[in-house]
Amino acid sequence: MEETRFDELLEELNPAQREAVVHGQGPLMVLAGAGSGKTRVITHRIAHLLRSGVPGDNVLAITFTNKAAGEMKERTERLCGSSGPWVSTFHSFSAKLLRRHAYRIEPYDSSFTICDRDDCKALVKTILKEQNIDSQLWDPASLLSSISKIKNVRQGDDASLGSDYKHGQVLRDLYNLYTEAMRERNLLDFDDLLLLTVRLLEENEDLLERYREQFRFILIDEYQDTNSVQYRISSLLAKSHGNLCITGDPDQSIYHWRGADINNILNFEKDYPGARIILLEQNYRSTGNILATANALISRNIERKPKDLWTENPQGEPVRIYRFLNEMEEAREISTLLRSLIDAGTPCGDIAIFYRLNAFSRALEQELIYSNIPYAIVGGIEFFLRKEIKDLLGFLRIMDNPRDSESLKRVINVPPRGLGKGTIARLESVARELGKSLLDVALSEELDELFTTRQRKAIGGFRSIHHKLVDARKESASVEEILRAILRETGYERLLDGMGHEEAQERKTNIGELVGAAVEYDRNHPEGSLTGFLELTAILGDVDRWDRREDRVSLMTLHSAKGLEFPVVLIAGVEDGVLPLLRSDDAEPDIEEERRLLFVGITRAKQALYLTHTNSRQRFGQINQSIPSRFLGELTRPTDESVEHIELDAETRASLHGQRVRRLGFGRTREEDCLDELDIDPFADEDPFGDFFDGDEDPYLAGTRVAHEEYGEGEVVRTNGFGERRRVTVRFEDAGEKQFVISHANLRIIGFSSDS
DNA sequence: TAGGGGAGGTATCCG
DNA sequence: ACCTCCCCTA
Ligand SMILES: Nc1ncnc2c1ncn2[C@@H]1O[C@H](COP(=O)(O)OP(=O)(O)OP(=O)(O)O)[C@@H](O)[C@H]1O
Numbered sequence: 001m002e003e004t005r006f007d008e009l010l011e012e013l014n015p016a017q018r019e020a021v022v023h024g025q026g027p028l029m030v031l032a033g034a035g036s037g038k039t040r041v042i043t044h045r046i047a048h049l050l051r052s053g054v055p056g057d058n059v060l061a062i063t064f065t066n067k068a069a070g071e072m073k074e075r076t077e078r079l080c081g082s083s084g085p086w087v088s089t090f091h092s093f094s095a096k097l098l099r100r101h102a103y104r105i106e107p108y109d110s111s112f113t114i115c116d117r118d119d120c121k122a123l124v125k126t127i128l129k130e131q132n133i134d135s136q137l138w139d140p141a142s143l144l145s146s147i148s149k150i151k152n153v154r155q156g157d158d159a160s161l162g163s164d165y166k167h168g169q170v171l172r173d174l175y176n177l178y179t180e181a182m183r184e185r186n187l188l189d190f191d192d193l194l195l196l197t198v199r200l201l202e203e204n205e206d207l208l209e210r211y212r213e214q215f216r217f218i219l220i221d222e223y224q225d226t227n228s229v230q231y232r233i234s235s236l237l238a239k240s241h242g243n244l245c246i247t248g249d250p251d252q253s254i255y256h257w258r259g260a261d262i263n264n265i266l267n268f269e270k271d272y273p274g275a276r277i278i279l280l281e282q283n284y285r286s287t288g289n290i291l292a293t294a295n296a297l298i299s300r301n302i303e304r305k306p307k308d309l310w311t312e313n314p315q316g317e318p319v320r321i322y323r324f325l326n327e328m329e330e331a332r333e334i335s336t337l338l339r340s341l342i343d344a345g346t347p348c349g350d351i352a353i354f355y356r357l358n359a360f361s362r363a364l365e366q367e368l369i370y371s372n373i374p375y376a377i378v379g380g381i382e383f384f385l386r387k388e389i390k391d392l393l394g395f396l397r398i399m400d401n402p403r404d405s406e407s408l409k410r411v412i413n414v415p416p417r418g419l420g421k422g423t424i425a426r427l428e429s430v431a432r433e434l435g436k437s438l439l440d441v442a443l444s445e446e447l448d449e450l451f452t453t454r455q456r457k458a459i460g461g462f463r464s465i466h467h468k469l470v471d472a473r474k475e476s477a478s479v480e481e482i483l484r485a486i487l488r489e490t491g492y493e494r495l496l497d498g499m500g501h502e503e504a505q506e507r508k509t510n511i512g513e514l515v516g517a518a519v520e521y522d523r524n525h526p527e528g529s530l531t532g533f534l535e536l537t538a539i540l541g542d543v544d545r546w547d548r549r550e551d552r553v554s555l556m557t558l559h560s561a562k563g564l565e566f567p568v569v570l571i572a573g574v575e576d577g578v579l580p581l582l583r584s585d586d587a588e589p590d591i592e593e594e595r596r597l598l599f600v601g602i603t604r605a606k607q608a609l610y611l612t613h614t615n616s617r618q619r620f621g622q623i624n625q626s627i628p629s630r631f632l633g634e635l636t637r638p639t640d641e642s643v644e645h646i647e648l649d650a651e652t653r654a655s656l657h658g659q660r661v662r663r664l665g666f667g668r669t670r671e672e673d674c675l676d677e678l679d680i681d682p683f684a685d686e687d688p689f690g691d692f693f694d695g696d697e698d699p700y701l702a703g704t705r706v707a708h709e710e711y712g713e714g715e716v717v718r719t720n721g722f723g724e725r726r727r728v729t730v731r732f733e734d735a736g737e738k739q740f741v742i743s744h745a746n747l748r749i750i751g752f753s754s755d756s
Numbered sequence: 757t758a759g760g761g762g763a764g765g766t767a768t769c770c771g
Numbered sequence: 772a773c774c775t776c777c778c779c780t781a
Contacts, residue, residue, distance in 0.1 A: 090771080092771090116771095190770090190771055193771090194771095255769080257769065413757095416758070416759095418758090420757045420758080422757085538771090544771090557770090581769085619767090619772090620766070621773080622772090758781090759780095760779090760780085760781100762776105762778090762779100763777085765775085766772105
């Protein structure tokens with residue numbers, strides 16, 4: 001391969017970027033605004049280090065996703081053709097270290113299994129049952145989050161738990177039981193990966209020395225979203241030599257809820273005195289209009305150092321804000337819009353739709369299917385949570401990690417052969433008495449006399465499957481072969497024939513996908529192992545599983561969108577209660593973080609940005625009025641033309657509904673016809689700045705039937721104005737047209753015009 | 757023991 | 772509207 005010349009690395013970089021790339025020893029913080037090229041800086045900096053003669057093995061780069069890691073590794077290797085630097089996420093890095101030195105973290109061994117949240121929850125439930133604790137009172141999910149908090153905030157030190165937490169004693173006991181159960185089964189959760197890495201380094205001076213020496217240059221991306229344990233890992237490795245380069249943007253910190261601590265980046269200068277600080281403020285990604293809305297929005301955050309991104313890019317089209325009747329219309333109109341963009345030549349792969357909640361993908365998906373638009377949902381209902389997948393993985397897991405009794409319990413009766421709760425309980429008590437693992441007991445023929453004939457027979461069925469799998473594994477190391485053996489020996493696909501055709505088909509497809517993943521793993525990892533495959537299934541995130549090269553419209557949450565960019569971006573459901581998200585019961589939402597979330601979404605867009613919101617939306621099966629997000633009013637300045645508000649006119653809406661209703665044969669058409677034009681003009685008011693959509697309820701679409709004490713029944717003709725001055729005009733049957741200020745209107749909604 | 761049916765609770769966001 | 776859990780029956 002022809003080597004890239006030194007200065008070629010510095011082309012396509014602005015002076016600030018270049019400075020960061022060529023910075024030598026010592027701490028460096030690159031505070032980079034959205035789209036200002038920090039990813040490019042890191043990549044080029046690594047390449048520059050390698051080209052200056054630093055061996056790849058001495059460079060450790062931490063990225064936010066495994067996908068970013070893969071791309072960066074590939075990129076740097078291409079830029080300088082030399083051996084690979086270490087590039088991975090904190091979690092993958094930790095897993096690698098822990099497997100390598102597993103004998104130092106007893107009772108774990110190197111084939112430990114990484115648990116996803118579902119596995120952890122199941123284990124908590126098991127423990128609660130064992131302890132006879134009512135899982136209604138102690139919700140496993142929130143227990144788990146308390147446990148996670150203990151690990152992250154107190155770094156596993158439960159000493160003073162009793163005083164801090166409500167029900168501290170119980171929590172502390174459960175925490176210890178959980179930890180013990182995980183150790184017994186050779187299982188690690190995501191927090192453990194990080195926490196044990198800290199312990200590994202702290203308790204083994206030789207290892208710490210060794211890795212400090214090895215990783216002479218450390219780079220961490222998205223530093224604003226690191227948590228306290230990750231911070232500790234980086235300190236352990238980097239404090240002594242100080243060759244730590246971090247990049248991040250406090251305005252893009254969106255993971256506070258899972259323990260990320262923005263102070264890590266804010267205190268960097270204090271932690272590393274004399275650190276060089278480089279600001280990147282030129283945005284190369286977005287049009288002027290998109291950037292203007294992003295800047296206007298984020299400037300509303302109080303807890304923030306002011307910073308204005310600028311760009312030399314053209315203004316571009318205005319940002320378009322659409323208002324729709326409900327989520328069905330929203331989905332349909334988005335599809336229509338996409339169809340016209342695609343027909344005009346936009347590749348599907350250039351388009352992305354973001355939303356706050358995974359649940360929003362459903363309505364969109366239906367319409368995209370209907371409109372024949374290829375799409376890919378990133379994340380969402382977890383593939384690895386499907387029953388058939390969990391079953392198959394369960395077998396793989398017990399083959400890899402015989403101590404994983406949770407997985408064993410899952411699969412010991414697959415296919416069903418009458419081995420139920422009673423037998424499992426018996427197996428467990430025998431295991432406890434003899435101090436053996438559950439699998440040992442199940443496989444030991446000499447213990448048969450401890451079971452009834454019936455139980456013996458059922459256990460024997462499992463035993464013979466297990467033996468065959470052990471044989472299969474001896475014959476071939478490939479994951480695919482083991483998986484096929486499992487399918488063969490359990491008769492899994494035959495099992496599916498018993499159920500409804502459609503469901504069986506779907507499950508078979510899923511199984512096919514898993515086999516496909518195994519085949520791919522075997523191909524890409526000639527030195528691979530079952531352990532490696534299982535680690536990937538657990539540790540890969542939603543974005544990691546997504547293949548950008550496919551020409552499809554991408555659907556994902558705003559969180560998943562971090563770090564990506566698309567020429568065309570749509571953000572759906574920009575409503576109060578959704579974005580910012582309000583929980584019915586619980587605490588105040590973190591408005592500033594929600595605002596940053598929208599900021600992240602907006603700044604993903606290169607050419608065109610559409611934000612949509614609806615007038616009503618179904619939640620828990622009930623139709624609720626929705627209010628435009630307060631953030632929509634924060635996107636503009638008084639004279640700004642970077643934003644355009646759009647509403648379907650009545651004719652279009654009626655005809656679309658008509659068509660659609662006929663085509664699909666829907667029965668309910670009523671509320672959807674007869675809507676008059678809505679009069680939305682953001683600049684009609686003297687002061688649209690400020691409380692534009694002030695969060696007041698505004699359910700008055702044209703055509704809504706309302707009742708008034710004095711004037712009787714009537715129909716909404718139009719609404720206009722903003723905030724306090726927003727008015728609704730109603731034509732009453734007897735009293736003629738009247739106008740009301742919405743915030744003081746004494747109107748009751750009684751239906752839609754077509755109801756009568 | 758297994759699987760259906762009804763009831764009741766329920767949704768963030770994720771490596 | 773959907774999923775999980777529990778109870779009841781075969
Ligand atoms: N010096 C430059 N000249 C031209 N284009 C650049 C330059 N630096 C970066 N870009 C382009 O700008 C876009 C954003 O870059 P990059 O993804 O590195 O930004 P980022 O800072 O990581 O963004 P974010 O923080 O928003 O995820 C990319 O399309 C990149 O190719």
